[in-house]
Every structure is written in C-alpha cells, then in structure tokens.
Amino acid sequence: MNTDRIEKRVVLRAPRSRVWRAISDAKEFGTWFRITLDGTFAEGRTVRGSHERFKVEMLVERIEPERYFAYRWHPYPNDPAMDYSAEPMTLVEFTLEEVEGGTALTIVESGFDRIPRARRAEAFRMNTEGWGGQIKNLERYVS
Amino acid sequence: MSRSSGGAALKVTDAVPVFTALADATRLRLLGRLSVDGPLSITRLSEGTGVTRQAITKHLYALGRVGLVHHARRGRERVWELDAKRLEKAKRYLDQISAQWDAAAERLRAFVEDQ
Numbered sequence: 001m002n003t004d005r006i007e008k009r010v011v012l013r014a015p016r017s018r019v020w021r022a023i024s025d026a027k028e029f030g031t032w033f034r035i036t037l038d039g040t041f042a043e044g045r046t047v048r049g050s051h052e053r054f055k056v057e058m059l060v061e062r063i064e065p066e067r068y069f070a071y072r073w074h075p076y077p078n079d080p081a082m083d084y085s086a087e088p089m090t091l092v093e094f095t096l097e098e099v100e101g102g103t104a105l106t107i108v109e110s111g112f113d114r115i116p117r118a119r120r121a122e123a124f125r126m127n128t129e130g131w132g133g134q135i136k137n138l139e140r141y142v143s
Numbered sequence: 144m145s146r147s148s149g150g151a152a153l154k155v156t157d158a159v160p161v162f163t164a165l166a167d168a169t170r171l172r173l174l175g176r177l178s179v180d181g182p183l184s185i186t187r188l189s190e191g192t193g194v195t196r197q198a199i200t201k202h203l204y205a206l207g208r209v210g211l212v213h214h215a216r217r218g219r220e221r222v223w224e225l226d227a228k229r230l231e232k233a234k235r236y237l238d239q240i241s242a243q244w245d246a247a248a249e250r251l252r253a254f255v256e257d258q
Contacts, residue, residue: 006241010248014255022255032254033247075240105251107244112237113166 005110182222
C-alpha cells in the first residue's frame with residue numbers, strides 16, 4: 001500500500017528524440033496535456049498555465065536532455081480564491097529510455113503523503129468535484 | 144464541467160485525515176498485519192514489534208478515529224479489525240489522479256505516434 005506515489009510506464013512507438021520533444025517543449029507538452037502554458041521550460045523556472053477551469057504552476061526542477069524531466073506542482077485543480085503558494089508540491093518525473101521498437105516512458109508523481117499534513121482540510125473542499133469532472137472529460141477524449 | 148463522477152470515492156475533505164493517519168510506519172505495519180491476519184488483540188499486535196502496548200494502543204485509536212480500524216469483543220478479549228472499505232475509499236482518491244495520468248499518457252502516445 002503506497003499512498004505517496006503514482007507510477008506509470010508506457011512504451012511509445014516513437015523515437016526517443018520525438019518523445020523528448022513532446023515532453024520538454026512547453027508548447028508540445030501543452031498540446032497533449034491540454035493545457036496552455038505561458039513560457040518555455042528551463043531549470044528553476046516557474047511556468048504558468050491555464051486549463052479550462054483552473055490554473056497551474058509548474059516549477060521546473062531538472063532537465064537532462066533526452067532522458068529526464070522533472071517539475072513540481074500542486075496536483076489538484078486550484079480554487080481561484082485560495083492561495084496555495086506556501087503549500088508542499090508533488091514532484092512529477094518523466095524518464096525516457098530507448099527500448100526495442102520505441103521509447104519507454106516512466107511517469108512518477110510523488111509527495112502525496114506530505115500534503116495532508118500541511119494542508120488544512122477546508123483547502124480541499126472543492127477539489128473532488130474538480131477531479132471528477134476532469135476525469136470524465138479525459139475519458140471522453142481518449143475513448 | 145459536470146459534477147463528481149467519483150461518487151464512491153472518499154470526499155477529499157475526508158481523505159485528508161485518513162492520509163494523515165497513514166503517514167506513519169508503525170500504523171502502516173499495523174494495517175498490513177490486520178489485513179493479513181484478521182482481527183487481533185493488542186497483545187498479539189505488539190508482539191515482536193519492539194513497540195510498547197501503550198504505543199500500539201495509541202496508534203490503533205488514531206486509526207480508529209478516521210475509521211480505518213475498529214475494535215470488537217471476541218470472548219474475553221478485545222480485538223482490532225481492519226475496516227477495509229474505508230481504506231479502499233481513501234485509495235480511490237489516489238486512483239483518480241492515477242487515472243488522469245493514464246489518460247494523459249494515452250494522449251501523449253497518440254501525439255508522438257501519429258507522425
């Protein structure tokens with residue numbers, strides 16, 4: 001039972017350089033992630049973005065070309081009325097690896113255990129609805 | 144955007160104390176033990192752990208307050224039992240985020256494979 005991290009691994013039938021561009025280029029990232037980002041990714045830089053209903057901030061942690069990209073963010077759709085800036089963020093890591101026939105991509109989001117300790121319960125109040133609706137949209141998109 | 148599709152999942156407000164209660168190695172071990180061995184007394188639960196019965200009791204009450212365990216009588220002894228449903232609901236909350244990543248990864252696949 002691990003409540004701290006989510007891990008995904010997929011093999012994509014595309015060259016590693018192609019996958020790398022889709023992840024490390026903010027414009028391309030925004031296209032498949034369905035988010036509009038306002039800048040380019042660079043280590044230490046905060047890139048702001050907006051979704052249909054909420055805003056996100058991605059703090060770029062590390063970029064190792066063609067291999068590793070990591071950023072921190074608040075994993076929940078934000079309540080515009082709340083100030084989340086002082087709260088702990090989760091870490092999202094993309095790791096690329098060449099495999100036969102394409103590129104293996106591992107996505108890890110970790111740090112969930114730290115959030116409940118720091119965040120007051122009321123800060124969460126509307127997020128369930130946000131994710132619920134979001135997931136429905138995603139299901140529609142991929143199906 | 145429509146309202147929650149995660150009807151069965153724990154409300155986020157409720158998930159907070161559950162995750163807080165889980166953020167402790169002894170408590171996770173207690174839950175693991177209860178899920179494998181079923182209802183157990185405090186004496187049994189503290190055996191071989193190097194943790195005092197008093198400390199175990201405190202942890203069990205902390206888990207009990209968020210509904211992860213409850214106690215019952217079995218003959219003369221009091222046993223503690225896992226409330227798996229509650230745990231399952233808390234897990235579902237992470238599953239929602241997990242599902243979002245699955246969907247995002249599939250969109251990425253379509254994006255890089257289609258050219």
